[in-house]
Amino acid sequence: MSKLLRPKPLAIIIGFLALLVISILFVRVPLPTILLPGEAIPGLAIGNFKITNTFIATLIADIVVLALAFLAVRNMKDVPESKLQNIFEWIYEIFEGMLTDIGGKEKAKAWVGVFLTLLFFLLFANWMELVPGIDSIGYIEPVEKAYVEKGVTVGYQVKHLGPFITLTSEQVKLSNEEREAIKKEAEEVEAAGQEYHPHEPKGYVLTPYVRAATTDLNLTIGLALLVVIWSHVIGFRRLGGKYARRFALPVITGMKPIDLFVGLLEFISEFAKIISLSFRLFGNIFAGQVLLFVMAFLVSFLLPLPFFGLELFVGFMQAFVFAILTFIYFEQATHSHAGDEHH
Amino acid sequence: MIEILSPGLAIGLGAIGPGIGIGLLVMGALQAMGRNPEVAGEIRTNMILGIVFAESIAIYALVVALLLLFVGAPGLQ
Amino acid sequence: MAALGLNLNYLLSYIVNFFLLYFLLKKFVFPAVSQMLEDRKKRIAEGLTAADAARREAEEERKRLMAQLEAERAEAQQRVAAASAQAEKVKEDILAQARREAEAIKTSAVEEAEAEKQRILAEAHKQIAELAMLAAERVVRKGLDEKTQHQIIEDFLSQVSLN
Numbered sequence: 204m205s206k207l208l209r210p211k212p213l214a215i216i217i218g219f220l221a222l223l224v225i226s227i228l229f230v231r232v233p234l235p236t237i238l239l240p241g242e243a244i245p246g247l248a249i250g251n252f253k254i255t256n257t258f259i260a261t262l263i264a265d266i267v268v269l270a271l272a273f274l275a276v277r278n279m280k281d282v283p284e285s286k287l288q289n290i291f292e293w294i295y296e297i298f299e300g301m302l303t304d305i306g307g308k309e310k311a312k313a314w315v316g317v318f319l320t321l322l323f324f325l326l327f328a329n330w331m332e333l334v335p336g337i338d339s340i341g342y343i344e345p346v347e348k349a350y351v352e353k354g355v356t357v358g359y360q361v362k363h364l365g366p367f368i369t370l371t372s373e374q375v376k377l378s379n380e381e382r383e384a385i386k387k388e389a390e391e392v393e394a395a396g397q398e399y400h401p402h403e404p405k406g407y408v409l410t411p412y413v414r415a416a417t418t419d420l421n422l423t424i425g426l427a428l429l430v431v432i433w434s435h436v437i438g439f440r441r442l443g444g445k446y447a448r449r450f451a452l453p454v455i456t457g458m459k460p461i462d463l464f465v466g467l468l469e470f471i472s473e474f475a476k477i478i479s480l481s482f483r484l485f486g487n488i489f490a491g492q493v494l495l496f497v498m499a500f501l502v503s504f505l506l507p508l509p510f511f512g513l514e515l516f517v518g519f520m521q522a523f524v525f526a527i528l529t530f531i532y533f534e535q536a537t538h539s540h541a542g543d544e545h546h
Numbered sequence: 547m548i549e550i551l552s553p554g555l556a557i558g559l560g561a562i563g564p565g566i567g568i569g570l571l572v573m574g575a576l577q578a579m580g581r582n583p584e585v586a587g588e589i590r591t592n593m594i595l596g597i598v599f600a601e602s603i604a605i606y607a608l609v610v611a612l613l614l615l616f617v618g619a620p621g622l623q
Numbered sequence: 624m625a626a627l628g629l630n631l632n633y634l635l636s637y638i639v640n641f642f643l644l645y646f647l648l649k650k651f652v653f654p655a656v657s658q659m660l661e662d663r664k665k666r667i668a669e670g671l672t673a674a675d676a677a678r679r680e681a682e683e684e685r686k687r688l689m690a691q692l693e694a695e696r697a698e699a700q701q702r703v704a705a706a707s708a709q710a711e712k713v714k715e716d717i718l719a720q721a722r723r724e725a726e727a728i729k730t731s732a733v734e735e736a737e738a739e740k741q742r743i744l745a746e747a748h749k750q751i752a753e754l755a756m757l758a759a760e761r762v763v764r765k766g767l768d769e770k771t772q773h774q775i776i777e778d779f780l781s782q783v784s785l786n
Contacts, residue, residue: 237612237616238616238628239613239616239617239627239628240627240628240630241628241633251632252632252636255633258633258636258637261637262640265640265643265644268644268648269644269647269648272648272652273651273652275652275656276651276652276655276656279655279656279659281662281663291656292656292659292660295653295657295660296660299657312657315653315657316648316649316653317645319648319653320641320645320648320649324641324644354617419628420627420628420629421629421630421633421634421637422633422637424629424634425633425634425635425638425641426637426638426641428634428638429638429641429642479602482602482606483605483606485609486602486606486608486609487602487605489609489612490605490608490609490612493612493616520594520598521598524595524598524599524602
């Protein structure tokens with residue numbers, strides 16, 4: 204206790220407390236609008252394909268991964284001069300060794316590329332939720348418009364800071380009557396063939412330009428579908444017709460009813476794989492993002508700090524789990540069905 | 547009323563199982579580490595992996611809760 | 624599904640995006656890294672073998688030199704032994720000669736002493752005889768006949784020679 208009473212620690216503690224008080228009393232941040240789908244950015248579209256903020260994040264993650272990877276292998280030396288090359292080789296060796304432990308040398312060599320691509324891509328996609336500016340820089344639109352398009356009911360008042368507009372923490376909620384009125388007005392305007400613009404917006408909502416890519420279900424389900432289908436392709440390639448037997452697909456004569464049941468279970472487990480892979484990744488990152496939002500909403504300074512550390516860990520862990528499960532699925536697909544050896 | 551209650555129930559009930567599961571997992575891992583500390587590192591890695599898997603079940607519940615809270619269940623609004 | 628934001632276009636675009644990323648990395652990055660690691664492993668193995676060979680060679684060279692050194696040392700030892708044997712022999716010779724010479728000197732000295740002794744004895748004999756004659760003269764002068772006188776001298780002389 205006496206240690207805490209020395210001037211330096213005391214000053215730090217008082218500073219922290221002051222920061223907490225200031226953040227609670229004066230610096231309040233709005234709770235960002237929490238939406239599941241990636242939000243399309245107006246004016247950014249390729250033909251019919253509207254580019255969403257999660258898609259932009261995906262592209263950023265791609266660019267970061269590619270840039271780091273190409274920088275690492277650009278003019279490689281036998282005795283590494285760049286730290287990046289060193290780190291890259293280290294990572295490659297560690298994970299190749301890990302995969303060798305799981306599936307043997309040949310399989311590790313074949314699929315370490317998929318593993319590392321998934322790991323790097325998901326790692327940067329996940330960690331993007333931690334980068335300042337992402338989720339907080341975007342365009343502002345009236346809450347009425349957002350209600351018509353996305354069903355958002357809570358907006359915020361805005362403040363002009365020079366050329367910039369910022370949301371304040373003053374909440375504006377649309378009451379049930381207002382919602383009805385807005386809906387009616389929007390329908391009338393659209394029936395006349397025009398775009399709906401509220402005359403006097405009560406509040407505004409912010410749609411970020413960039414949102415962590417793995418908070419979009421399309422990405423996680425897409426990747427899960429991809430790797431599960433890929434594992435079946437690998438299974439067919441390596442085992443041929445034997446692989447189909449595991450699902451009791453061609454009902455061969457002499458097959459017992461239990462085999463059909465096992466095949467059915469295998470079918471179901473394939474869907475369970477897709478669901479669990481995609482929702483594990485999505486859920487962790489989405490929930491982590493909401494957690495960070497809510498913590499910053501409660502106390503804007505200090506309180507979110509430990510959660511950033513937690514999310515750093517979770518982001519890595521989920522990327523790793525997704526990649527290692529992919530490898531395990533690939534590896535399992537190359538085993539013939541347990542019953543085959545006994546027949 | 548049910549709009550407020552349902553997310554709470556979703557995450558509250560959904561967290562029971564994973565909570566018990568993680569407890570059992572860590573118990574087993576710690577006992578194993580106590581019995582043979584020379585493989586403690588390996589056990590710890592696998593324990594963390596297991597925790598992540600158990601935790602993701604709670605995360606599914608959390609996702610459902612968040613969906614109910616922010617997006618709303620069809621037919622409730 | 625729409626509430627979850629699921630949309631087939633986006634889903635496919637993400638899959639294509641991932642495939643592109645995988646293709647680029649697989650084509651340009653991973654082979655380079657794995658090649659580099661393999662090359663380095665090979666080179667390290669080669670280096671180790673070379674070092675092993677060099678060490679073995681050095682060991683052989685050392686053994687050879689040691690053997691040579693050993694041979695030279697033995698030779699030197701032999702030479703020293705020979706020299707010391709010769710020296711011993713010379714010493715023996717010198718000692719023998721010295722002993723012989725000493726013996727000769729001693730013998731000659733003894734002979735000389737004997738001759739001296741004989742000479743002195745003869746001298747002494749003569750002198751004693753003279754003294755005895757002198758003494759006898761004195762006695763005779765007091766009154767002894769020729770015969771007795773002679774007898775006495777004879778006795779005396781035999782006694783002296785006996786001594």
